[in-house]
Structures are given as structure tokens and as C-alpha cells.
Amino acid sequence: MESYSNEFKISLCNLLKARFPYLYIATWEEDRLLSIISSVIDDDSLIKTKRKLFTWKITTGLSTGESLTKKVIKDPIEVLDFIEKYEEPAIFVLIDFHIYFGRSGTAPDIHVIRKIRDVSSALKRSLNPKNVIFVSPSLILPDDLQKEITIVDFELPSFDEIISLIEEMIETNKRNNRITVDLDPHEKECLARASLGLTLEEAENAFARSMVEDGCLNIEDLDVVIEEKRQIIKKTEILEFISTDLEMSDVGGLENLKTWLKKRNKSWFDSAKRYGISAPRGVLITGVPGCGKSLIVKAISSMWQLPFLRLDIGKVFSGVVGSSEKNMREAIKIAETISPCILWIDEIEKAFGGIGGGDGGTSERVFGTFLTWMQEKTKPVFVAATANNIRLLPPEFLRKGRFDEIFFVDMPTHKERVNIFQIHIKKRLIDQNVVGDFELSDELLYHLADLTEGYSGSEIEQVVISALFDAFSEDRSINLHDFEKAIISTVPLSKTQEEEIMRIREWANVRAVAATSKEDSKGYQNETADMGGDVNITRGGRSIDV
Known part of the structure; x- marks a missing residue:
């Protein structure tokens, strides 16, 4: 491979020429790194003084000399002795040396650590340039070497x-x-x-x-x-890779949000740079429970053809002091590693809604880590957060720059309910014996939508399922009466939690954009449904075109 990162090569070259005695590179890609180091040494435009490259591994040791005069050194102290006494310009790559630095609760090898510190002075005073590069899969650095070693970032392939x-x-x-x-x-x-x-x-x-x-x-x-x-x-146990076959066509309504997402598809490609735009940071979707927030987030993965990850905040907060912050940093690092990707945080208000709740400041530190990353991240990790009660979230979480937009998902309008019924009935009615004489017409869909004013999308889905169970229990085909019976026996959320829904809408009216399009909302800005009593449904969210 010839196309290496010029930025890394130049940075490494400058550190070598400045005679930094010890460099530490954490990577799994030993062969790729060795190839880049070799290319730096062989490039006269980067390094004028030719240097010999030595490599040490715990299995093969370090080979010295040529042909019959060469000697293989495996002992770490002897290797450091050889480095100290070697008089020619050289670079020594020590792979696996981190096993002497202490890991998994084991103490560092104090003799090896002391020898590394002793050799440091000799490297700096050497007449000819000599550098040591430690390579390991993960960064393990004992306190005694904090001032001796310089950490160099080695990015994954470009x-x-x-x-x-x-x-x-x-x-x-x-x-x-x-x-x-x-x-x-x-x-x-x-x-x-x-x-x-x-x-x-x-x-x-x-x-x-x-x-x-x-x-x-x-x-x-x-x-x-x-x-x-x-x-x-x-x-990792903190992140979950979710496979989903949901398409945007499986989501009824929410056309405003769908359009917003469609416009941002492939914005992480080079072609987007011509327009001076970068990949979107994320979206916060709030609203009434059961109205499709999680559903549409899952459908983003299919639309964008990106890996879909779920961050389990509950697993971030573990019982060991200091591990919660580490878990959050590790989750962020992994998400960035496999970017571009979608990172989903479901019901985020439950995770960050009680900041400062007597946990010794752990939740505040984890929250701070997440906020800082949201503000400053450069990798294309699209954060899709959902919340049922956004009023519980700290105000700094909603500040511009964290998310590109906040969308409010309300109870489906009449047009959206028609669409939702059509999706669920078509998806399930595939056997002709079950269908029988039943005909899915526009007239029937409009009739069902009229009967379910104030119903959420999940409640409509349950209506369809209940109707099918009635037909199944009697071993017959489905009919309109089954749907009407299921509707009558359902008490919608808009009635049982009317006050709470109104409060959420009041918040959304000035702070969020309606996920429903203007076209779908026409004639339903102030809906009133009679479900055994008056339920006034004033829709929330600013109706704008995105």
C-alpha cells in the first residue's frame, strides 16, 4: 500500500528528527505501522540521515548484526542494553514491551521501568540519532514513565x-x-x-x-x-449493534422529519464538501409515547445504509468508582472507530434527567463528557436521541450545536392514521383465507381513521393485532366489525394522559419543529375527539418546511 497518511508521516518524522527518545503508538496494525516507518526512513525528503530499523517481539527477539555475526536478544534488559550501546543511527520498534508496564491489575516490572529511564539520558546524549518506538494494541503506561514517553496517535486506514x-x-x-x-x-x-x-x-x-x-x-x-x-x-457490552429491516415506507406519516433526513443522506461523502457542508451532528426526537420516535430512528439505518448502534446508558453507569466515565469514553471511541454510523440513545431523559442526584458527581461527569463530545466531534457519528418527556433534560443539552434540530412527534393526523392503518393491515393480511371477502379500500381506511382520532401509532397497530386475534380465535376471515370492536375497547393515551400530553405540546410549540408536514396537518391543527368525553387535542411543534 502506497497511500499512507501524510499527516502521520510528517508528524512521526518531526518527532524522530527532534530526537524524542521514546514514542508510544497504540495500534493493532503492526505490519501497516512498520511499513509506514520503513517508508519514512527510506524517504530522503523526510529524513536525511539514514537509520537502521530494528524490531523486537517477545517471540522472535531482536536480531543484531548480519548473517553469521547476528545475535538474537529476547531478554528486555539485554535489549535495552543493546540500544544504549549501539552507536549508529537507528530506530528500535519494541512490540509487546507493554507486558512489562503492568496490565490487568499486575504491577509493572520495576527493573525494566528503571532501565528504560536510565537509557533515556543515553539516547538524548547520543552522537547519532536513536529513537525507541513502543507498539501495543492498547495504551498501557505506568506512572513512572509518564514524563519519559510521548504518545503518538495512529489513525485507522484513511x-x-x-x-x-x-x-x-x-x-x-x-x-x-x-x-x-x-x-x-x-x-x-x-x-x-x-x-x-x-x-x-x-x-x-x-x-x-x-x-x-x-x-x-x-x-x-x-x-x-x-x-x-x-x-x-x-x-463491548455498552454498545449494541442493531440489525433492522425497517424501511422509511414502514413509518406512517412524519413526512417533515423524513424529508429532513432524506436531504442529509450521503452528506459524509466527499461530494458534500463541494457545497461547504459537513455530516449532520444529530437529531433529538421528542413527543407523545407510541407515536413512532423509535420506529423512524431504526429506519434511518436502511435509508442511509449505515451501521446502527444503540448506547445503553444504564450499562455506562457501573458500580466501580471512575469506571462510568471510562465506559462513556470507550463507547464514544468505538462509535468513532466504526463511523460513519448512527448512534441511538433511547429515552435519553431517563439517563440525563436526574443530573446531580446524589451519586458523588458521577452522572455530571459522564454528562459533561458526552456534551463536550457532542459539541466538538469531528467524526461522522450521527446521534439520534429520543425522549418522551424532554422537559426533564438539562437546558444545556438542548443548546444549538449539540443537535442539528429538535423534532416533535405528535398524535397522528387523519391522513397519517390512514397511512398507518394501511401499513399494518397490508403487512399482516397476506393469507387469502384470512383476507376472505375483506377489501382494503380508501373508504374503509378513512372510516377507521375517523374512529381513531386521538390514537397513537402504536395503539393503531394494537387495534389491527386485536382484530386479527378475534378472527383467529374463531378460525374465520377478518371483517370490518373486528376492527371497530377493537377500537371501541381501546382507551387511548390521549385520554388517560391528557394533561401530560398538553404540557409536552406547550413546550414543543416554541422549541421544536413538527415532524408532521404542513400538508398532512391541514384541517387538523385543532382536533377534537369525542371518546366518551371531550378530549381537546391542540397540536404541538412549529409547522415549517425543512
Whole structure:
């Protein structure tokens, strides 16, 4: 691979030329890192003084000299002695040395730590430049070495690197006539973007698996790439990788919100940069329970063809002091690792609604970490948060810059109820014996919508299910009476929690945008339903075009 990150190469080169004695790079990609270090050493435009590259591993040790004169050193103290006494310009890459730094509750090897500190002075005074680079999968740094070692960030493969990998694999397989390639430039970009967050080996494995399975590399192989990312999530308990086959067409109504999401699709591609825009930060969806907030969030994944993660805030707050903050940082890091992706936080008010509730400040620190990341994040992680009672959230959470927009999801309008009934009835009525003489006409849908004014989307779904259970229990086809009976026996949320819904609407009238479009709201801005009593439903949320 030739397309390495120039930014990393220049940064590494400057540290080497400035004679920083110890560098620490945390990465799983040892081979990729060694290739980049070699390319830096061999590039005369970066480093004038030629340096020899030595590599030490706990299994193979460090080889010195040439042919018959070479010696293999495995002992860590002896390796450090060799580094100290070596007189020529050199770079020493020590892989696995972190096992002497202390891990999983074990104490650091005090002799190795002391020797590292002793050698530091010798490296700085050396006539010829010498640098030591520690490499390990994770950062483990004992307190005694905090001032001696400089940490260097090594990013996962860039878009250009993955594009180069795809082209290299395509070219190799084409020469062997093994596969067919059906990718236009835009689809190739989609595949590469979806692979961001994988190591080069993981990306190569995903592409190789795609080629082997059907002998073809095409845009449909996005599923294989996402499956590879799923493996990363499986190794953490805080994040959950959710598979969903929901489409936007499965969500009734909410056209304003759908349009907003559609306009922002693919905004993390390079083509968006021509318009001077960046990927959206996120959206906060609040409103009446059971009206489709979670449903539409799940459908975003299918529309955008991105990995869909759920953050379990309950698992962030563990019992060990200090671990909650660490868990939040780890969750953020993993989400950024597999970005672009969608990060869903359901009922977020339950997580952050009681800040400062006598937990020693833990919730405030976790909340602060999350807020800072929301404000400053640069990776394309789209945060989709849902809340039933947004008034419980701290005001700083709602400040502009955290989310791109706040949408309010209200009780479905007449037009939306028609759509919801149609979706649920069509989805379930697939057996002709169950359908019988039943005909799903516009007239019937309008009649059911008239009867369910003030019903939420989930209540309409339950009406359909209850009607089907009635028909099933009597082993007959469905009929209109089954739906009417189910409607009459249902007491909607708009009646049982009228006061609470009104309070939520009052908040949303000036602070949120209506998820329902103006067209769907026509004639229903002030709905009144008679459900055994008067239920006044004044719709909430500003009706604007997005």
C-alpha cells in the first residue's frame, strides 16, 4: 500500500528528527505501522540521515548484526542494553514491551521501568540519532514513565488507503480472472466509506469474503462490510449493534422529519464538501409515547445504509468508582472507530434527567463528557436521541450545536392514521383465507381513521393485532366489525394522559419543529375527539418546511 497518511508521516518524522527518545503508538496494525516507518526512513525528503530499523517481539527477539555475526536478544534488559550501546543511527520498534508496564491489575516490572529511564539520558546524549518506538494494541503506561514517553496517535486506514486496497484487490483478481467487478465510481466510494473504522486487514477480509461468496464485488457487499463492523461491537457490552429491516415506507406519516433526513443522506461523502457542508451532528426526537420516535430512528439505518448502534446508558453507569466515565469514553471511541454510523440513545431523559442526584458527581461527569463530545466531534457519528418527556433534560443539552434540530412527534393526523392503518393491515393480511371477502379500500381506511382520532401509532397497530386475534380465535376471515370492536375497547393515551400530553405540546410549540408536514396537518391543527368525553387535542411543534 502506497497511500499512507501524510499527516502521520510528517508528524512521526518531526518527532524522530527532534530526537524524542521514546514514542508510544497504540495500534493493532503492526505490519501497516512498520511499513509506514520503513517508508519514512527510506524517504530522503523526510529524513536525511539514514537509520537502521530494528524490531523486537517477545517471540522472535531482536536480531543484531548480519548473517553469521547476528545475535538474537529476547531478554528486555539485554535489549535495552543493546540500544544504549549501539552507536549508529537507528530506530528500535519494541512490540509487546507493554507486558512489562503492568496490565490487568499486575504491577509493572520495576527493573525494566528503571532501565528504560536510565537509557533515556543515553539516547538524548547520543552522537547519532536513536529513537525507541513502543507498539501495543492498547495504551498501557505506568506512572513512572509518564514524563519519559510521548504518545503518538495512529489513525485507522484513511479513505484513500481503503480505495487503494479495493483497486489493488480488483486488479489482482482481474489478472487471475477470478471475479467480476460491478462498481461505478460512486459505488466504490460508498464501499470505501462504509469500510472506514476497520483495520486494513479487516477491510481486506471483508472484501475477500465478498469476492469468494458470489464471485463478484458490487455495492451489495456493503452488508459484508457492516457485518465486519458488527464484530467490533460484539466485544463491548455498552454498545449494541442493531440489525433492522425497517424501511422509511414502514413509518406512517412524519413526512417533515423524513424529508429532513432524506436531504442529509450521503452528506459524509466527499461530494458534500463541494457545497461547504459537513455530516449532520444529530437529531433529538421528542413527543407523545407510541407515536413512532423509535420506529423512524431504526429506519434511518436502511435509508442511509449505515451501521446502527444503540448506547445503553444504564450499562455506562457501573458500580466501580471512575469506571462510568471510562465506559462513556470507550463507547464514544468505538462509535468513532466504526463511523460513519448512527448512534441511538433511547429515552435519553431517563439517563440525563436526574443530573446531580446524589451519586458523588458521577452522572455530571459522564454528562459533561458526552456534551463536550457532542459539541466538538469531528467524526461522522450521527446521534439520534429520543425522549418522551424532554422537559426533564438539562437546558444545556438542548443548546444549538449539540443537535442539528429538535423534532416533535405528535398524535397522528387523519391522513397519517390512514397511512398507518394501511401499513399494518397490508403487512399482516397476506393469507387469502384470512383476507376472505375483506377489501382494503380508501373508504374503509378513512372510516377507521375517523374512529381513531386521538390514537397513537402504536395503539393503531394494537387495534389491527386485536382484530386479527378475534378472527383467529374463531378460525374465520377478518371483517370490518373486528376492527371497530377493537377500537371501541381501546382507551387511548390521549385520554388517560391528557394533561401530560398538553404540557409536552406547550413546550414543543416554541422549541421544536413538527415532524408532521404542513400538508398532512391541514384541517387538523385543532382536533377534537369525542371518546366518551371531550378530549381537546391542540397540536404541538412549529409547522415549517425543512
